[in-house]
Amino acid sequence: MEGDDSAAGSSFGPLRYVQEVKQLYRHHLDRVTPQTRGRWLGFFVLQALFLTRVIAWGGWYAICYTLYIFQLNQFLAFLTPKFDMSLQQDERNNELEAGGAPDEQSEEFRPFIRRLPEFKFWYNVTRATLLALVMSVTVWTDIPVYWPILLVYFVALFMLTMRRQIQHMMKYKYIPLDIGKKRYSAE
Structure with missing residues (x-):
């Protein structure tokens, strides 16, 4: 019976506190997920705070450089499609060379799916900025x-x-951002 009490007692110790903190953290993340503008505004405030810190005290340039290389890497993953279009085009070319008929589905609408979703992009760069x-x-x-x-x-x-990414976007005719895209309103 004492073994049962010690097992129950440990659930009220530090492990329970860690679980509660994780649950609270997850709860706040779930609350901010739909608030895209607010999340990005908070990120830019953190960026300004970090840059102010670096410029005002004149140091931590290696951390600043590492942070922005990481953010560039995340931005490129955000702009890149999940499925490599060059591989799909190579497969179609191989089918045509083998004597196959042109694929009618090649002109079909294919939605742009990001390699790194917007929320994960925001989450990663915000955590990195906080760490920096x-x-x-x-x-x-x-x-x-x-x-x-x-x-x-x-x-x-x-x-x-960015030059290489823009060339890739032009070659495979995709626009990963909503800038300049038509928006249809429900009438």
């Missing part, structure tokens, strides 16, 4: 680097990767 903000509090993480080189390297990397 926390890391910028201590001097132990302020690694001395020559920041202009990091800035030039980041801009060059951004330009090259």
Whole structure:
């Protein structure tokens, strides 16, 4: 009988507290999921806070560089389709070369499915920004680097990767953002 009491007693200890914190965290995430504008506004406020911290105290450039490389990587995953269109096109070309009839489904509407959904994109970059903000509090993480080189390297990397992504979008004729898309209203 005492074994039963000790098992029940441990459920009220630190493990229960951790479970409650996880449940509360999940509850708040579920509440902010539909509020897209509010989430992104909060993210940009965190970004401004982090940049203000970096600029005002003049340090943590390595953390800043790492954060923005991670965010660039996440942004590219957000812009990239889940299914590689070049592989689908290669399969169609192989069927045509083998003597098959042209596939009538190739002109069929295929919705754009992202490799990284918008919520996961926001969640990942927000967590990374919070981590960078926390890391910028201590001097132990302020690694001395020559920041202009990091800035030039980041801009060059951004330009090259975005050029390649835009070329891919033009080649396979997809637009991952809602900018310029027609919206139909229910009348």
